[in-house]
Amino acid sequence: xxxxxxxxxxxxxxGAAATIASLAVSAAPAAVEQVAISVDAQAKATPFPHFWxxxxxxxxxxxxxxxxxxxxxxxxxxxxxxGYVRFHxxxxxxxxxxxxSADGTISYNFSYVDQIYDGLLERGVKPFVELSFMPPELTSxxxxxxxxxxxxxxxxxKSYVEWDAMIRAFARHLIARYGIxxxxxxxxxxxxxxxxxxxxxxxxxxTYFTLYDHTARALKAVSPRLRVGGPSTAQGAWATDFLAxxxxxxxxxxxxxxxxxxxxxxxxxxHTDENIPRRDMVCRTVDxxxxxxxxxxxxxxxxxxxEYNASYANLPNVTDNVFMGPWLANTIRECAGKVxxxxxxxxxxxFEEQGVVKTPFYGGFGLIAExxxxxxxxxxxxxxHKLGDQxxxxxxxxxxxxxxxxxxxxxxxxxxAPPVGDSASYTPGEPxxxxxxxxxxxxxxxxxxxxxxxxxxxxxxxxxxxFNQMGRPAFPSREQIAQLRAAGQLAAPExxxxxxxxxxxxxxxxxLVVVExx
Numbered sequence: 441x442x443x444x445x446x447x448x449x450x451x452x453x454x455g456a457a458a459t460i461a462s463l464a465v466s467a468a469p470a471a472v473e474q475v476a477i478s479v480d481a482q483a484k485a486t487p488f489p490h491f492w493x494x495x496x497x498x499x500x501x502x503x504x505x506x507x508x509x510x511x512x513x514x515x516x517x518x519x520x521x522x523g524y525v526r527f528h529x530x531x532x533x534x535x536x537x538x539x540x541s542a543d544g545t546i547s548y549n550f551s552y553v554d555q556i557y558d559g560l561l562e563r564g565v566k567p568f569v570e571l572s573f574m575p576p577e578l579t580s581x582x583x584x585x586x587x588x589x590x591x592x593x594x595x596x597x598k599s600y601v602e603w604d605a606m607i608r609a610f611a612r613h614l615i616a617r618y619g620i621x622x623x624x625x626x627x628x629x630x631x632x633x634x635x636x637x638x639x640x641x642x643x644x645x646x647t648y649f650t651l652y653d654h655t656a657r658a659l660k661a662v663s664p665r666l667r668v669g670g671p672s673t674a675q676g677a678w679a680t681d682f683l684a685x686x687x688x689x690x691x692x693x694x695x696x697x698x699x700x701x702x703x704x705x706x707x708x709x710x711h712t713d714e715n716i717p718r719r720d721m722v723c724r725t726v727d728x729x730x731x732x733x734x735x736x737x738x739x740x741x742x743x744x745x746x747e748y749n750a751s752y753a754n755l756p757n758v759t760d761n762v763f764m765g766p767w768l769a770n771t772i773r774e775c776a777g778k779v780x781x782x783x784x785x786x787x788x789x790x791f792e793e794q795g796v797v798k799t800p801f802y803g804g805f806g807l808i809a810e811x812x813x814x815x816x817x818x819x820x821x822x823x824x825h826k827l828g829d830q831x832x833x834x835x836x837x838x839x840x841x842x843x844x845x846x847x848x849x850x851x852x853x854x855x856x857a858p859p860v861g862d863s864a865s866y867t868p869g870e871p872x873x874x875x876x877x878x879x880x881x882x883x884x885x886x887x888x889x890x891x892x893x894x895x896x897x898x899x900x901x902x903x904x905x906x907f908n909q910m911g912r913p914a915f916p917s918r919e920q921i922a923q924l925r926a927a928g929q930l931a932a933p934e935x936x937x938x939x940x941x942x943x944x945x946x947x948x949x950x951x952l953v954v955v956e957x958x
Contacts, residue, residue: 485830495524496787512788526568538575607658624665669695676725699747700725723774754803764817765952766854814928848958857949873949891936897951903928
């Protein structure tokens with residue numbers, strides 16, 4: 441069946457997604473679900489690198505010059521310590537890199553490029569350089585414009601001689617400005633989602649491979665230490681073909697990258713008619729690409745999912761809500777050990793793919809809403825940052841048990857429940873499902889240990905409850921913004937009664953709890 445691209449479905453769904461219903465959801469109280477968990481604090485553990493918080497996506501490159509972008513970057517960096525940021529459009533017209541004179545001569549202006557990358561590095565964050573999109577001065581088709589509000593050009597270059605020269609000049613400039621040791625620690629990713637509408641070359645795959653080959657070889661000609669990869673596809677696509685091509689034609693590749701969202705379909709990702717729930721789609725896709733790499737000529741190639749989220753559409757009941765706490769925790773649980781880096785899309789709603797933001801809570805991708813208001817997802821990342829880097833065995837699918845280097849045991853406990861309302865609207869109200877009562881037994885804790893818990897749920901760290909009470913104003917007043925910023929703060933930690941390593945805690949539907957024991 442001929443289906444529209446994910447991008448088109450995303451844009452067509454925006455009108456429905458922004459419709460806010462005024463009816464509250466009511467449901468009969470459900471019986472409490474009992475969950476018993478046993479953890480050995482001194483057991484042998486497995487490495488648990490924080491792959492989910494090493495990188496975040498963001499709005500297009502030029503937005504990195506904005507003050508609110510940089511303040512949001514600082515806030516997320518402080519909460520997670522993340523090291524890389526990825527965005528589209530470093531070659532777009534508004535960054536002004538490529539200049540063509542009347543006689544056809546090409547020159548380069550690195551002013552905005554430098555300001556963008558300087559701003560990141562000054563804040564302790566490195567670029568994950570997505571090499572996109574086509575500078576209008578180099579394009580083979582000036583009319584090949586993508587549907588985003590800022591309409592990037594997605595055509596192949598008119599001349600690969602000019603494209604290669606630009607890539608070499610770009611790489612040489614970065615090395616001259618920042619030094620090879622610094623730039624060699626960055627990543628260079630060729631293009632974005634060439635398989636679903638961000639690439640106008642036809643046939644899409646073979647023409648993208650041509651773009652990749654030229655770009656990778658141009659970068660490596662400047663320095664073999666530069667890390668380059670792709671194919672940066674949507675829906676986990678092309679990994680097998682890409683690595684076979686790289687091997688056959690001896691093309692440099694240092695990592696595989698791809699993307700997936702929780703509401704991508706099994707038909708698009710796996711070419712089946714399965715109904716894969718939102719909670720499992722991302723890690724099912726990660727697992728598939730992980731296995732494809734293992735079966736390839738490069739079985740140890742690093743895997744980077746340079747975009748992921750629970751939804752690719754603007755669904756306030758998903759990305760704005762406390763739902764993101766358990767969804768994120770479960771995604772970490774399922775994906776661990778299969779991927780080196782996963783980049784949540786995105787760290788901030790300083791974001792213009794669908795135009796200028798019209799209201800703080802429209803289902804945007806960011807952890808921080810317009811006006812620097814922390815969303816529940818921001819609090820989820822801040823809480824899960826507390827997890828240790830060693831994973832302890834636990835049998836529940838609603839828990840993670842970890843240990844830090846100092847011996848502190850950190851547990852994440854959650855109660856996953858699907859989003860409130862249907863997939864195209866938001867109905868304020870309580871999520872359905874039963875509360876979960878966790879009975880925890882942690883053996884071999886140090887004598888005198890105590891327990892501290894952080895919560896995220898409908899009544900903890902949830903700015904949306906306050907926004908709903910305000911009547912969801914499209915343009916909050918300055919006073920309302922101050923109130924929303926306060927309401928969005930992570931709830932204060934609470935002590936738990938701990939006796940001989942045992943404690944109990946109840947988690948409501950769509951709730952997340954992180955507990956430190958030391």
